[in-house]
Amino acid sequence: MLEIKNLHARVEEREILKGLNLSVKAGEVHAIMGPNGSGKSTLAAVLSGKPGYEVTQGSITYKGKDLLELAPEERAREGVFLAFQYPVEIPGVNSTYFLKAAYNEIRKHKGQEELDAMEFLTLVKEKMKILELDTSLLNRPVNEGFSGGEKKRNEIFQMAVLEPGLAILDETDSGLDIDALRIVAEGVNKLKRKENAQIVITHYQRLLDYIVPDFVHVLYEGRIIKSGNKDLALQLEKDGYDRLIEENEKRQPALK
Amino acid sequence: MITANPPKVKEANLPLACFDAFETNEAGRDPAWVQSLRKAGIAHFAELGFPTTEHEEWRFTNVAPIAKLPFKPQLNPSSTAPSAREIDPFTFDHLKGNCLVFIDGHFSKSLSTLAVKDGLVIRSLAGELASGGILEQHLARHAKYDENAFAALNTAFFRDGAFIVIPKGVTIAEPIHLLFVQTSKENGAVCHPRNLIVAERDSHAIVIEDYVHLSDAAYLTNAVTEIYVSEGAVLEHCRIQAESQQAYHIATVQAVQERNSRWISHSISHGAAIARANVQTLFTGEGGDAILNGLYIASGKQVVDHHTVVDHAKAHCTSHEFYHGILDGQSKGIFNGKIFVRKHAQKTDAKQTSRNLLLSDTATIDTKPQLEIFADDVKCTHGATVGQLNDDAIFYLRARGIGLELARQMLVHAFASEILDRITVERVRKELDDHIYDRLERRS
Numbered sequence: 012m013l014e015i016k017n018l019h020a021r022v023e024e025r026e027i028l029k030g031l032n033l034s035v036k037a038g039e040v041h042a043i044m045g046p047n048g049s050g051k052s053t054l055a056a057v058l059s060g061k062p063g064y065e066v067t068q069g070s071i072t073y074k075g076k077d078l079l080e081l082a083p084e085e086r087a088r089e090g091v092f093l094a095f096q097y098p099v100e101i102p103g104v105n106s107t108y109f110l111k112a113a114y115n116e117i118r119k120h121k122g123q124e125e126l127d128a129m130e131f132l133t134l135v136k137e138k139m140k141i142l143e144l145d146t147s148l149l150n151r152p153v154n155e156g157f158s159g160g161e162k163k164r165n166e167i168f169q170m171a172v173l174e175p176g177l178a179i180l181d182e183t184d185s186g187l188d189i190d191a192l193r194i195v196a197e198g199v200n201k202l203k204r205k206e207n208a209q210i211v212i213t214h215y216q217r218l219l220d221y222i223v224p225d226f227v228h229v230l231y232e233g234r235i236i237k238s239g240n241k242d243l244a245l246q247l248e249k250d251g252y253d254r255l256i257e258e259n260e261k262r263q264p265a266l267k
Numbered sequence: 268m269i270t271a272n273p274p275k276v277k278e279a280n281l282p283l284a285c286f287d288a289f290e291t292n293e294a295g296r297d298p299a300w301v302q303s304l305r306k307a308g309i310a311h312f313a314e315l316g317f318p319t320t321e322h323e324e325w326r327f328t329n330v331a332p333i334a335k336l337p338f339k340p341q342l343n344p345s346s347t348a349p350s351a352r353e354i355d356p357f358t359f360d361h362l363k364g365n366c367l368v369f370i371d372g373h374f375s376k377s378l379s380t381l382a383v384k385d386g387l388v389i390r391s392l393a394g395e396l397a398s399g400g401i402l403e404q405h406l407a408r409h410a411k412y413d414e415n416a417f418a419a420l421n422t423a424f425f426r427d428g429a430f431i432v433i434p435k436g437v438t439i440a441e442p443i444h445l446l447f448v449q450t451s452k453e454n455g456a457v458c459h460p461r462n463l464i465v466a467e468r469d470s471h472a473i474v475i476e477d478y479v480h481l482s483d484a485a486y487l488t489n490a491v492t493e494i495y496v497s498e499g500a501v502l503e504h505c506r507i508q509a510e511s512q513q514a515y516h517i518a519t520v521q522a523v524q525e526r527n528s529r530w531i532s533h534s535i536s537h538g539a540a541i542a543r544a545n546v547q548t549l550f551t552g553e554g555g556d557a558i559l560n561g562l563y564i565a566s567g568k569q570v571v572d573h574h575t576v577v578d579h580a581k582a583h584c585t586s587h588e589f590y591h592g593i594l595d596g597q598s599k600g601i602f603n604g605k606i607f608v609r610k611h612a613q614k615t616d617a618k619q620t621s622r623n624l625l626l627s628d629t630a631t632i633d634t635k636p637q638l639e640i641f642a643d644d645v646k647c648t649h650g651a652t653v654g655q656l657n658d659d660a661i662f663y664l665r666a667r668g669i670g671l672e673l674a675r676q677m678l679v680h681a682f683a684s685e686i687l688d689r690i691t692v693e694r695v696r697k698e699l700d701d702h703i704y705d706r707l708e709r710r711s
Binding site: 059060061062082083084086087088092093095098099101102103104109110112113114116117120152153169173 | 657659665677680681
């Protein structure tokens, strides 16, 4: 589904990703972990097409298409979804109006008929239950005045409505208390299908108690230095990143 | 602030010559009190002339194109009136209230819808001049035409407009719609609408003053509206300027507020090549409250100018001012917000916010707060911002599948909605919102 090969990317002349490889198949959940500054959020930004991030080498293909050729909205219509680490408040833009516009753009792209307001509302109310969100949020401007937890739940709610092929969750657990974390994680689990995939980016193992990954990758200095199954996350929780980094440096000193 | 004797331009001679003929013909039939107002008006205009950019109040808005127009006042109704079908797109579909239609500044009975009740007075001003009374008490007593050349010109040449009296204690739920339609195909056609709205004690009403066009000529609308809000009364005034892009529009709105009165003003301006609105209120009693909302949208080479004045002449009054500007192309916006707090106006609470969105590198805005405070126990705040669309918000929308152009439109529209949402009548707000959305999509 997703193939990232030898990805190098920079922001403002500073190289952040330095040869990242990742292969994700349909039905899989991948966790990407790593210390601060390792390039986790840059990877999310590059995948979603955020302006300001320049890919200098390598390739990303998604369902056989060259993702780097596509504008952010085209990627979204193809099924790439980014759950933002910091969801943006947009005063004056009504949440329902926004989400209906997004939903119908994706439908149009797939050659499906657009939903009218009534049909959309029925769909949305059903999806809200998954995230235990209050329907009053729908009448408010996008993210405006939402609490930190509401913002994160709103991201997953949008994911539930838009049903992406590939969801990238960028530090969705940060700033959540344990109850909100459980609701968000359960929401994500309910959305898991054998035809879609998820990349969960996180600093802590905590989220992975709820979202069980098939693969865990450790990102450090712009490359994946170790991959494994869910046990790798537990090992990291116990030993911290330092030990792994040390081992890595012993193994590949030249790359440092 | 005061420039002594700003230089006059010779174009001012045109209106003066026109006035001589007007005075002996059409205006000769007016009652004496009106004739003397007109004489005073033209005298002030003769003295002031058309303003130039050397005049402090007109520093950023050059009205030379207006002064150069062949001055052809529309003194009499045109022989060919538009049909009801042509007017229909301009009326609010779902408003059941009164609608007064003025064609080229003259009242059209056949196109208007009048359902007067509760002692409400909604009439053509021209037909009421002979009766004097309240009209004579208020007309030209509030808008200062001794220092404003355009108000002086209007006072000399006005023919018609709306005369509205909301009787004591009466609440009129349905908005009163005043629709001014310009049809002249002649460059230099000038119309001088003159409106007087008197809200008597404890009354409550909403008036929409709306300027539209069926012609694309370089005409001039020079309107004056005086509003008297008596003790305890509430008057919402929604002014919409949607003139032809070739036309010129100058407006003077002067409110006077008695004790515990409330005036809610909306000034929405998106038409005309050059548009200037002076929106002013004066507190003559304590406990008054004024809300001044404004939205201006310009593109191409449009110039849109708002000068507001809130005169806190009495203590314990509040005023809140919110103006938003959306400027594209090579357009130019001007916002000047003056707040006077007079010596004894203690406990004044005045707030002013001017926010502007520049959508191109060549659009400009001059925004200036002007606070003159002579009392010591007051709360006055002001803030102005000028910015572009928020890149993070655009990316957020795009990351959900919304295209760049639609994302931009949504954000611009949202910025406009923050002002439109303040209009209390939902049906007016919704229709206006649609009009503005169309306008924003057409902008280029």
